[in-house]
Amino acid sequence: MTASKDGQGLLKGSAKWWMLWVLLTVGGGVYLGTELFISEQKALFLPGQTTHGHHQIEMQCTVCHADGFNSEVVLQDACMNCHGDELDDAQDSHPRSKFTNPRNAELLNHLDARQCVACHVEHRPELITTMGVSQPINVCVHCHTDIGEDRPSHQGMEFNTCQSAGCHNFHDNRALYEDFLLAHADEPKTLSEPVRPLRNFSARYFDKSGLAERLTAEQILSRAPVIKQPIPENWAHSSHAAAAIECKDCHGNEASWKEKPEHTVCESCHENEVSTFLQGKHGMRLAQGLSPMTPAQSELNIHVEKSHQELTCNTCHTSHDFDTRKAAVDKCIGCHNDEHSNEYLRSPHYTLWRKELKGEAAPGTGVSCATCHMPATRKGSGSKGRIFVDHNQNANLRPNEKMIRSVCMNCHGLGFSIDALADPVLVEHNFPGDPSVHIESIDMAVERDEKRGKRESIYD
Amino acid sequence: MKKAAMIGVVVASSMLLSACGDEQAATTGISPQKYTDSLFAVMKADRTNYTKLIIKRLGPQGADAIKPHEYWEDLDNGAPLPAQMFRFGAEAVADMTTDFAYSLQSIWPINPQNAPKTPLEKEGLQFIVDNPGKNFYGEEDLGGVTYYTAVYPDVAVATPCIACHNAHKDSPRTDFEMGDVMGGVVIRVPL
Numbered sequence: 001m002t003a004s005k006d007g008q009g010l011l012k013g014s015a016k017w018w019m020l021w022v023l024l025t026v027g028g029g030v031y032l033g034t035e036l037f038i039s040e041q042k043a044l045f046l047p048g049q050t051t052h053g054h055h056q057i058e059m060q061c062t063v064c065h066a067d068g069f070n071s072e073v074v075l076q077d078a079c080m081n082c083h084g085d086e087l088d089d090a091q092d093s094h095p096r097s098k099f100t101n102p103r104n105a106e107l108l109n110h111l112d113a114r115q116c117v118a119c120h121v122e123h124r125p126e127l128i129t130t131m132g133v134s135q136p137i138n139v140c141v142h143c144h145t146d147i148g149e150d151r152p153s154h155q156g157m158e159f160n161t162c163q164s165a166g167c168h169n170f171h172d173n174r175a176l177y178e179d180f181l182l183a184h185a186d187e188p189k190t191l192s193e194p195v196r197p198l199r200n201f202s203a204r205y206f207d208k209s210g211l212a213e214r215l216t217a218e219q220i221l222s223r224a225p226v227i228k229q230p231i232p233e234n235w236a237h238s239s240h241a242a243a244a245i246e247c248k249d250c251h252g253n254e255a256s257w258k259e260k261p262e263h264t265v266c267e268s269c270h271e272n273e274v275s276t277f278l279q280g281k282h283g284m285r286l287a288q289g290l291s292p293m294t295p296a297q298s299e300l301n302i303h304v305e306k307s308h309q310e311l312t313c314n315t316c317h318t319s320h321d322f323d324t325r326k327a328a329v330d331k332c333i334g335c336h337n338d339e340h341s342n343e344y345l346r347s348p349h350y351t352l353w354r355k356e357l358k359g360e361a362a363p364g365t366g367v368s369c370a371t372c373h374m375p376a377t378r379k380g381s382g383s384k385g386r387i388f389v390d391h392n393q394n395a396n397l398r399p400n401e402k403m404i405r406s407v408c409m410n411c412h413g414l415g416f417s418i419d420a421l422a423d424p425v426l427v428e429h430n431f432p433g434d435p436s437v438h439i440e441s442i443d444m445a446v447e448r449d450e451k452r453g454k455r456e457s458i459y460d
Numbered sequence: 461m462k463k464a465a466m467i468g469v470v471v472a473s474s475m476l477l478s479a480c481g482d483e484q485a486a487t488t489g490i491s492p493q494k495y496t497d498s499l500f501a502v503m504k505a506d507r508t509n510y511t512k513l514i515i516k517r518l519g520p521q522g523a524d525a526i527k528p529h530e531y532w533e534d535l536d537n538g539a540p541l542p543a544q545m546f547r548f549g550a551e552a553v554a555d556m557t558t559d560f561a562y563s564l565q566s567i568w569p570i571n572p573q574n575a576p577k578t579p580l581e582k583e584g585l586q587f588i589v590d591n592p593g594k595n596f597y598g599e600e601d602l603g604g605v606t607y608y609t610a611v612y613p614d615v616a617v618a619t620p621c622i623a624c625h626n627a628h629k630d631s632p633r634t635d636f637e638m639g640d641v642m643g644g645v646v647i648r649v650p651l
Contacts, residue, residue, distance in 0.1 A: 091533055097551035101561045102648050103577050105603025143573065150572060179531055381536050452629040 048123035052132035053394070056281065056297055057288050064122070072115055079116040082279075086395065090172035090402070110142045119170075131398050135163075139170065153444045166401065166422035166439040175404035175414065181445040187413025189434075194411030195364040197376040200387045201270070205243060214242035234321040245269075266313045272379060272388040274313070280392035282311045301337045309335070324389075325357060328368035343430035344369060372407045373397070400427070415442050492608035493597055496647040499560060500612045503546070503645060511542045511618060528620075541624070558650070564614065566643030568633035570625065574643075578602065581646055584611030589641050596644075599651070607648040614643040 035044055043059070050058040057063055064078040076096075080087075087095065098104075099113040112118045120133045127134035141159040148155035162168045168176060206213065215223070220241045224232040235241050240249075250261045258265070263286060267274035278287035285293045292310035295302040309315060316331040317324070329350075333341050344350050349367035356366030370389065377390040396402040400421045408417035419435035420426055426435050490498075518526045518539075525537065532538030540548065543564060550562050567585050569575045576582040584596035588611055596611040616622045622636040636642055 095551065097554045100554040100558070101550075101563055102602045102605065102607055102650075103563065103581065103646070105605075108603065146572075177531075180534070449629065 046123070049125040050122055051120070051125075051128055051134070052299055053281070054122065055299070056285050056293055057290065060288050060290065063288060072117075075117055076115055079120075083116075086279075087171060091174055092171045093173050094170055107142055111136070111139060137164075140168075151444070151448065153440075153447065163399075166418055166437075167441045169399050169401060172399070172402050175401055175409070175418075176441065178445045178448075181414065181442045182449055184409075184414035185442050185446050187415060189416040190412055191410075195362065196367070196371050196407075196410045197378065197387050198364050199376050199389060200385075202239060202243070204386065205269075209243070211244060215244055231320050234319070238320060238322045240320075240322060260314070263313050270388075272386060273391050276389075276395070277313070277391035280394050282393065283391070286312070295335045302335050303337045306335045325368075328370035328374075329353065332369040332373075339428050340430050341369070343428075343432070347430040347432060349431060367411075372403065375407045377406065418442070492649050492651070493610065495649060496560075496597075496608065496610035497595075499562070499647055500610070500645060503549070503562065504612075506549070507542055507546050508617075510545050515539065515542060515620075516618075542621075560647060560649045562645060562647040564643060565646055566614070568625075568631065569643070570628050570630045576646075580609050581611070584609065584646065585644050587611070588613040588644050592641060602648075606651045608651055610647045612645045612647070613641045614645055616640045616642050 032044070045061070046058060049055065054064075063082075064075060066074045066078065068074065094113065096114050099108065108114065119136055119139065121127055124134060129135050138159040140162045144159075144162075148157075163170060174180070205211075217236075220236050223241070223244070223246060224236055225247055226232075240246075250258075250265055252258050252261075263274050263277070263283070274283075277283040281298070282293060285291065285297075292312050294308050294310055296307040316327040318326065329344075333344065349371075352361065353366035353368050353371075355361035356363065373393045373396075374389050374391055375396065376387050379386045379388065390396075396406050401418070403421065404414065404417045408421070412420070416435070418439045418441065419437055420431060422439050423435040423437045426433070514526075515528050516522055518524075519528050526539040527535050527537050528539045528541050529535060530541060530544070532540050532544070546564050550564070554561060563574070565574050565576050565581060565585060567576065567589065576585045578600060580598050580600040584598065587596040588594065592613065595613070598609050600607055600609050616636055616638050619638065621642065622638060622640070625631045625636050625642065626634045
């Protein structure tokens with residue numbers, strides 16, 4: 001009996017342990033399952049912090065990894081899904097297709113340039129450079145080892161300086177290729193007519209909508225909704241009012257009324273602006289169906305009081321006045337609290353902006369934050385071309401030479417632009433004067449051209 | 461019963477036909493040389509047509525509506541040069557399949573990256589220069605894969621071709637004449 005009692009006791013004790021094991025397993029499984037499939041936060045499954053460009057969406061594993069983790073094709077497709085168009089626009093100097101020919105098989109042993117992740121490794125924060133991604137420093141040597149023979153000016157240069165000295169980029173060389181340097185070799189510091197492109201959305205809208213002209217103040221007043229101020233007042237001063245865009249056009253009718261219209265509503269008219277907003281860091285979370293970004297999620301210095309403000313279209317384009325002048329400066333420096341942003345208010349660019357706002361200078365001559373970081377961009381040529389504000393502020397940010405053609409050269413010569421962007425102190429202090437560095441690429445191009453005989457330029 | 465018999469006949473016929481098809485394919489399959497020759501014929505035809513029907517007709521020698529130029533993307537009316545169009549075709553094919561690959565190369569390339577690289581490319585490119593009118597065929601191992609490699613001469617057929625190469629500051633040779641072999645089309649098929 002004693003033995004039997006002991007046996008039952010043991011069984012009872014064992015059952016407790018089994019029960020505990022089952023509870024722990026089920027509990028752990030539920031916790032992990034919730035974390036993996038339901039929760040927006042999946043930090044447990046993150047093998048390492050992601051790069052600056054991806055950290056906002058790093059918990060959306062499937063964006064990059066789709067349904068599995070075993071295929072280079074899936075990863076490569078994911079890269080191209082988001083960045084393919086950008087590479088096309090940049091006239092990518094080294095597209096994947098340059099490396100797929102079997103003649104490059106030996107080269108691929110050194111660097112498999114068919115895969116973006118060969119250079120841009122994820123989940124390895126210790127490898128991230130100032131460019132915001134991991135980047136091999138001497139990648140050029142594998143193919144261009146004999147460059148010194150063809151270009152004596154390059155003899156003795158280290159291969160880790162190709163991309164760091166303001167001369168070349170791996171992907172985007174639109175402002176740096178030799179013929180472009182030659183075509184713009186003699187340009188002055190500031191062009192004779194420094195002016196940024198002006199948006200043509202409004203003009204195109206009036207043409208398309210059949211509205212003869214902007215509504216007059218009286219017409220607007222007669223259409224203003226009888227609701228609490230300042231909404232009617234703000235609306236009355238907006239471009240929406242002038243274009244007869246009324247409450248129902250954004251908020252819907254009584255049955256489908258939306259108190260706070262989402263970006264999809266804006267997109268119905270401002271397609272290019274919204275699509276580029278969703279590509280940039282401000283809108284990339286919305287693009288993935290996540291909650292809007294808040295400045296707290298930024299890795300930059302941000303004014304603390306704005307940390308938890310959600311970023312949607314209306315954050316910068318405040319309803320109902322939608323004043324783009326505020327959106328172009330006030331809203332930027334309202335959040336961004338770094339040296340470059342703060343120094344802007346003391347910069348020559350800001351002086352020009354103030355003059356334009358006061359009507360003392362011609363439209364397009366002022367330089368706001370958006371002028372450089374969300375530049376007015378042409379899509380399509382001729383009269384059908386659209387000039388819209390590219391809201392992907394990262395499209396021309398790094399490497400900063402990407403900014404030369406889309407921004408700097410609207411007002412400045414190529415040589416000055418290259419030098420200015422290559423001077424980190426000047427950039428940090430928001431261009432208060434002349435660059436203290438000189439990049440010799442134009443000099444080298446001119447010297448080589450003179451030695452080997454000038455030839456016709458496309459700009460002649 | 462009738463239905464079952466009919467299905468049996470259909471299945472048996474399919475099996476027979478499929479077996480015959482396999483046998484036929486094995487005995488009458490296209491040879492690598494015929495395959496690459498055929499590919500080259502298409503490439504050459506397309507390139508000639510682009511040169512004649514687009515560049516010559518719409519370019520400075522025709523309607524002057526487009527400007528063929530090396531940096532065509534920087535011009536509103538820019539058009540890729542025939543050699544660039546050929547390369548874009550090769551890159552687009554590379555995005556679609558690995559069943560074959562091709563490239564335009566030369567012993568005198570404007571871009572050094574288009575110089576022959578593998579020993580067989582060097583031999584083939586030299587062969588077609590030394591033996592005008594002849595193609596070169598061989599096999600080579602690259603990255604652990606054996607390739608059937610064919611090299612076809614790229615002959616100067618239009619004056620703009622030689623004018624551009626002779627005047628280009630990056631061109632290692634400046635005395636091309638009409639009819640000269642300026643380079644070669646290298647086509648590879650994994651065996």
